[in-house]
Amino acid sequence: AQSVAQPEDQVNVAEGNPLTVKCTYSVSGNPYLFWYVQYPNRGLQFLLKYITGDNLVKGSYGFEAEFNKSQTSFHLKKPSALVSDSALYFCAVRDGAGNNRKLIWGLGTSLAVNP
Amino acid sequence: SAVISQKPSRDICQRGTSLTIQCQVDSQVTMMFWYRQQPGQSLTLIATANQGSEATYESGFVIDKFPISRPNLTFSTLTVSNMSPEDSSIYLCSTLGGGAWETQYFGPGTRLLVL
Numbered sequence: 001a002q003s004v005a006q007p008e009d010q011v012n013v014a015e016g017n018p019l020t021v022k023c024t025y026s027v028s029g030n031p032y033l034f035w036y037v038q039y040p041n042r043g044l045q046f047l048l049k050y051i052t053g054d055n056l057v058k059g060s061y062g063f064e065a066e067f068n069k070s071q072t073s074f075h076l077k078k079p080s081a082l083v084s085d086s087a088l089y090f091c092a093v094r095d096g097a098g099n100n101r102k103l104i105w106g107l108g109t110s111l112a113v114n115p
Numbered sequence: 116s117a118v119i120s121q122k123p124s125r126d127i128c129q130r131g132t133s134l135t136i137q138c139q140v141d142s143q144v145t146m147m148f149w150y151r152q153q154p155g156q157s158l159t160l161i162a163t164a165n166q167g168s169e170a171t172y173e174s175g176f177v178i179d180k181f182p183i184s185r186p187n188l189t190f191s192t193l194t195v196s197n198m199s200p201e202d203s204s205i206y207l208c209s210t211l212g213g214g215a216w217e218t219q220y221f222g223p224g225t226r227l228l229v230l
Contacts, residue, residue: 032217043207044158044221046116051217088155101146101211102217107157 002027004093006106013081016112020087021076021109029097031073038088038108043062049091050074051096061085081113117142117210119222127228128198135194138208139225143188146211148219149181151204158207164191198229 003026013019023033035047048059050067059066065076076089088110092103118141121137138147149165161169162183170183184192195202206220 034218036221042210043223046218046220049218090157098169101217102148102160102163105158108155 002033002093002095002104004091004106004108006089007052009107009110010110010112012112012114016080017082018070019078019081019085019111019113021091021111023074023075023076023091023106024072025091025093025104026072027093027095029095031067031072031074032094032096033065033067034092034103035059035063035074035076036090036092037061038090040087044090047076083113083115085114086111116219117144117220119208119210119220119221121206121208121222122222122227124138125226125228127230130199130229132198133194133196134227135192136206136208138191138193138222140155140189140210145188147185147191148211149183149191149193150207150209152207152224153204161193161206166200195227198200198227203227204227 005024006038007022036044037047038044048057050057055067063078065074067074069101083086088108090108091106120139122137147164150158152158160173161176161181162172164170164183164185166185166188180196182194206225209219211219
């Protein structure tokens with residue numbers, strides 16, 4: 001069965017420090033992996049995705065993520081956090097081998113960047 | 116990326132009534148999804164709507180309660196029928212296709228409060 005785990009409910013970092021939001025997954029085939037961000041009282045915004053190719057993926061707002069097949073992880077990173085990065089972050093996955101386009105969602109990680 | 120709008124953005128309804136939520140996309144998309152989200156929590160998929168076919172509902176969701184229309188490639192509606200306070204939630208429309216390969220994009224959501 002497909003699944004996504006975001007092991008941390010909340011991550012706190014100081015502004016200017018690097019941030020990492022963790023995501024691990026389980027799929028039977030090749031994973032298609034996604035990160036979304038949700039600001040308060042807003043819809044979800046797409047940040048980045050890994051489908052194939054380079055394991056390091058760069059996305060919006062200076063975020064990047066590294067696909068690690070051996071560790072089945074897709075952690076979201078940013079070298080220098082901003083207070084405006086404070087939001088709810090969701091990791092999602094689907095099995096690229098199938099025709100089912102449904103995404104499996106993590107429970108979300110609340111990121112708080114302190115000034 | 117697709118630009119998605121939803122109407123209404125929020126509503127307060129009485130129990131026993133029904134509300135129809137509209138989702139409009141600025142480009143033709145293959146698949147549309149309807150999600151439900153409690154504030155600060157993860158997403159729950161209600162159904163997948165493809166143009167020209169019946170919507171496919173997830174476990175726990177039925178057509179009588181959540182009828183969906185998909186009359187063309189840019190529009191869909193979700194009706195929440197015979198509402199109860201337990202239906203209070205954020206309802207999100209999402210799309211797949213329209214040139215954004217394998218990436219779902221989201222509308223801003225409809226906040227529903229049932230009294």
